[in-house]
Amino acid sequence: MESPVIATSPATLHVVATPIGHLGDLSPRALEVLGSVAAICAEDTRHTRQLLAHFGIERPLVALHEHNEDAQAGQLVERLRAGEALALVSDAGTPLVSDPGYRLVRAARAAGIRVSPVPGACAAIAALSVAGLASDRFAFEGFLPAKAGARRKRLARLASETRTLVFYESSHRIEASLADLAEAFGPARPAVLARELTKLFETVLDGSLERLLATVSTDPNQRKGEFVVIVEGAGDDADARVAEGRRLYSRLVAHLPPSTAAKLAAELSGAPRKALYGG
Template sequence: MNGMGTLYVVATPIGNLGDITLRALETLKQVDAIAAEDTRHTVGLLRHFGISKPLIAVHEHNEQQSAEHLLNRLQAGNSIALVTDAGTPAVSDPGAVVVQAVREAGLIVVPVPGASAVITALSAAGIVQPGFWFEGFLPASGAQRRKRLEQLKLLAGTVVLYEAPHRIVECMADMQMVLDAVRQVTIARELTKTFETIHTCLLVDAVDWLQSDLNQQRGEFVVLIHPPVVQKQVGLEAGALRILQRLLQELPLKQAVSLATDITGHKKNELYEAALAIKSGDSLKQD
């Protein structure tokens, strides 16, 4: 490794320490110093793998100042690894300011990839439609959050969000209010950890599911908002689809479609097509 004047952007495990890569370990062992979001957290990671290196704190409150300090060290010939508490620096975590400053100074930035909460959640959700939009964290303010959801509602693909445990219920309630209630959502919690949970349901049921077990409100969340496929395919309004979904939970498909036809007044063919699409989506759920 030629680390002179090089910044290594090193991904660390998002939970299970066994997910660290051999390349990441080799990099952390050979650099001159490690810039970390939380030095206390990183000390534990390094200690687990028998690594001892000088640590430099780089977090959201000092990132601009730290970028100048790291740049000086890199220009002096030091090699530095940049890490966050979990996952990849500069992706919904501190690091982008440092990377930008180093690149603008003409020095080399080397990515050392690893575990990703986004890709981990997508791989286990069974969403067959291609494409996704990574949003990261929504605004903490309810009004601003709902405003942003109104904009995201227009996207055709999967929308990927991060959310903190103390906001997950109110975030899901806002999603239920702004988006179609029959749109599917996958809630991925504590990925790669002991209490990992990957649950898919309709938005209309998401808040109840979270509130039925307080343990499901703990940990860090990745939320996948599925594409609104059914609505686009069959042109039914949310109310009719919700009735159909409820009937399908209790009755065989043909009987549910027949009863939904009587209740909603929609054509039987439209409802049957919608029922098949819903059943197809059900087969992809992860509980």
């Protein structure tokens, strides 16, 4: 049996997962690493300073976010080359999962620096574990585009995806995103809405996309917080054909009369024409 890895090693970048809500989810190993590195690279130093203060940890902090990561990566790699151990954290959860950090990790690995994970909380995996939808194959899509047009195009491309789909969404876009999901995937597609995971007002709702949209639309409390949306994948046969037909129709109808676009989309996808266009 191999000996356990010591908390920190010289010239190592430790990628440390932090809680997504409940502070009790910070692992003993994460506490040991954060308390012993030369510095901690943090997405938001104010947020991380509060987390460290809760656990009585005082370490130098370096701001590392999407606007300065390219510039900071070289300087941090030089510190690692000099033998320092550094930690990388995000505001919550596992770094690099819809968060900054991959440029630093890539630069460190290219320089031959050891990069070591300190596993822990991840909102996507936490939601998937309680969703009750197929989890043997899934696709993580992160945040959908903020603009409606770009969001609908992305969803149209995903409509025929047979794997379970996992999205992050913010409180001010959750209603619009659910409406677009229902339009792109069909209102009856099963889904799960996980909100404020591990926090005081945690809720996990399941049902069709139409039902989840109705709940969020009528209950203001269900529009607050941070969300993970999990959507069942398209069926391997009929559902996939219809989803692909709708995707093709949405592209063709921009250039052809609706009836012609539906006819071509049905022929190309094998989906029933009436499922694509009611005319």
